[in-house]
Amino acid sequence: MGDYADLPGVRTWYESEGSGDPLVLLHGGFCTNDAWGAQRADLAAVHRVLLPERRAHGHTPDVPGPLSYRDMADDTVAFVESVVREPAHLVGWSDGGVVALLVAAARPDLVRRVVVIGANFRPGPECFTEPGMLDTMTADGPDLAFFRELYEPVSPDGAGHWPVVAAKVLDMWRTQPEIAADELARIAAPVLVMVGDDDLMTLEHTASLYRGLPDARLAVVPGASHLVPLERPDLVNRLVLEHLAQGAVETMMPVLRARRPEGAGGEQAA
Template structure:
């Protein structure tokens, strides 16, 4: 079932499914909730799943001006406060992962645990394996046909608005996000950083993200591209649910997670 929420920034379409602890699924750029199809039923069997479609995506209208991750993060904060009604787990894929990170940084009180899949914290020229791919993307091009068809099927602004949205998203990717490792260090929620071994983002960039987020785990999914939730849904679901259910990470030989040594010269007995 779907409905609209009148948020301060944009009237936002969302769907809900299941019961239990709240979990918000944040789709990727150019996408709709349909791209969660391989995961949502399994997650809804354990959680109360909320699926908002961000501004200029799916059933949610565009708004005047450029797109920004910060505006979409602000929309998500409003969604958590008014629709979810409090803190939730966030699972974000691609652009949705960027939004999840921004929310976790700004509003730790609203984020229980976070999963980011194929996400980046720097703009595409700094993190894409093939940064030049943006130069070949055009609204009418074959490389965006899959996304164009999804948009045209449900967009309240009409199919003719697609070129505007496509240009906005591509422009956003060129200069955003602009987070630093210091920003990522402010994420308090336990995090799972997931990426395909043949993702759009370089593995080096993903590892930098993982290392910067204090309470994080890293999963490099073998035989997968940027479309991990579509290509490896069973494994993706297991990794997500294991992370959400896990209290603390305990390993036999911790290095990164080793307890900090006690300060020298402790108090005398």
């Protein structure tokens, strides 16, 4: 079911289903909640799943000025506080993963566990496998045609607002995010970092994200792209649910985790 929440930053559309511990799904850039179609049923069988559509995406209107990951993180904090009303798991894909990282760093009291899929902590030119793709994307070009078809039928701003939103998102990708190492280090929640082995982000960037988090696990899905939740839904869903239910990580020959202080990330180090 869907409804609007009147948040301080923007009137936000969201959907919800299931019961159990709350889980907030954060979609990718230019996407709507339809992107989670292969995950919703499996996750809602275990959790109370809530799916907000961020400002300028789906049924949620645009706001004046540029788009910012930090503004969207503030919107997400307000959503958790006013709609979820208790600490939640965050699962973010692409731009949604960036938002999840920012929320977890700023408000650890609101976050239980985190999964980020194909996420980055630096601007596109610094981490994209093919940075030149940003120079070829235009509002009316073929690269964004799929996203334009998602946007136009549902946006409260009307189909004619698409070029404005496309320009804002592309500018955001070129210049954001800028998450410093000390900000990543403040994330106390256990984080599963997931990526396809042929993702938009370089594997080197993903490895840096994994190593920069105090309590992280890494999953590189073979034979998958940035669309890994659609390409390998059964595996992705299993990895997400296992991470959300997991206690302390215990391995037979820890190296990185052996150096972690006891209690890091809210769990006993292995």
